[in-house]
Structure formats: structure tokens, C-alpha cells
Amino acid sequence: MTISKCMASNGSPVLLPEPLLRGRQYLAGYEVYVDGHPFWWGHLAVLIEDGDPLLAEPQGLLDLLCSMAAQRHDVAPAQVRLKMVSRL
Secondary structure: OOEEEEEOOOOOEEEEEOOOOOOEEEEEEEEEEEOOEEEEEEEEEEEEOOOOHHHHOHHHHHHHHHHHHHHHHOOOHHHEEEEEEEEO
């Protein structure tokens, strides 16, 4: 485990472990539409490992998020509308 050195507000050093997971984290908010009306909503978090080919194609990430939300609610991915996507 790698340790990072930080300074506390009083100036003393504090040792903190670095996160064990490496990659890019994304948070997405979405709505699921049924018969043209929003029916469900939710949020997803996903971690994409560094070097994953998905990072080279932004549409691939959007498709993955829609598929994950659709699977969660047992609907078609076309019924999912992403409202926001943020990289954490």
C-alpha cells in the first residue's frame, strides 16, 4: 500500500493511504422513460481502469451507462436518458 503525506490544519504531517483502485470514476444521473413519460430515475457510479479502450471512445462510455441503467430497470437502453455525467 502506498502512503501519501498530507499536512493537517495545525501543520503536523498526516499519513494517508492512497486509494487501492486506479482508474477513472464516473457518476451518472438518468431517467427511464415509459410511453414518453419519465417513470424511474437513478444514479450510477462506474470505475473504468486506466488503459481500458472504452476511455478512447466517449460514446462507448455513454452506451455502457445506458445499458447498466436499462439492466437495472429491465427496460431497453433506448428508454434511458442520461441527465448528467461527471468524472470524479
